[in-house]
Amino acid sequence: MEEGLPDEIWRRIFEIGIEKSRLSYKDVCCxxxxxxxLKRLSNEDTLWTHLLNLDFSIPIDDDDDIVIPASKTLYKTMFDKDRERKIAAHRRAVLRAESDVGVCLRNLKQLQRQLADERDKARAAECLSGFECLAATNHTGSSSKTASSGAMCFTYSLQNLCARDGS
Known part of the structure; x- marks a missing residue:
């Protein structure tokens, strides 16, 4: 199929495909x-110059006296740098997300500690009121149920205090 067409037509097919963004660097390599x-034709500098200009916005003038490497080599270098930049950006995004997760975990642990402290305070307050009830029942001779409840709370409060102090 390809042998029936002259090189100029194949070259023009490549150029039109690249200019119309129908052919990417992957397509040219394939x-x-x-x-x-087709390998010889696809390695021509004019094709890779167009790809450089489209993919990396690097205009290359043939009139310049600046010595530049072959366009395909320059494209590969630019592609590798761009890939490394994207990988580094992805790595930074992952690290940022991991850092955010760490901050959230620390905040969660702090909130859990505060919740536990508040529960302990509520139990202590409940026990204190039960103890006051116990004291009141001892003076008035009320039911033994309230007295035993108050005694349990008092014992629980002492155990809690001892557990906190490490005794």
């Missing part, structure tokens, strides 16, 4: 492995 002739 076509290059189909035959020696």
């Amino acid at each position: 076509v290059s492995i189909t035959s020696r002739r």
Whole structure:
């Protein structure tokens, strides 16, 4: 199929495909492995110059006296740098997300500690009121149920205090 068309037409097909964004660098590389002739044509600097200009916005003038490497080599270098930049940006985003998770976990642990402290305070207050009830029942001779409840709360409060102090 390709042998029936002259090189100029194949070259123009490549150029139009690249200019219209129908052919990417991957497509040009894939076509290059189909035959020696297409490999030779796809390695031409003009094609890679167009790809450089489109993909990396690097205008390259033929009139400049600046010595630059072959366009395909320059494209590969730019592609590698761009890939490394994207990988680094992704790595930073992952680290930022992991840091946010760590902050949230620390905040969660702090809130859990505060909740436990508030529960202990509420139990202590409940026990204190039960103890006051116990004291009141001892003076008035009320029911033994309130007295035993108050005594349990008092014992629980002492155990809690001892557990906190490490005694």
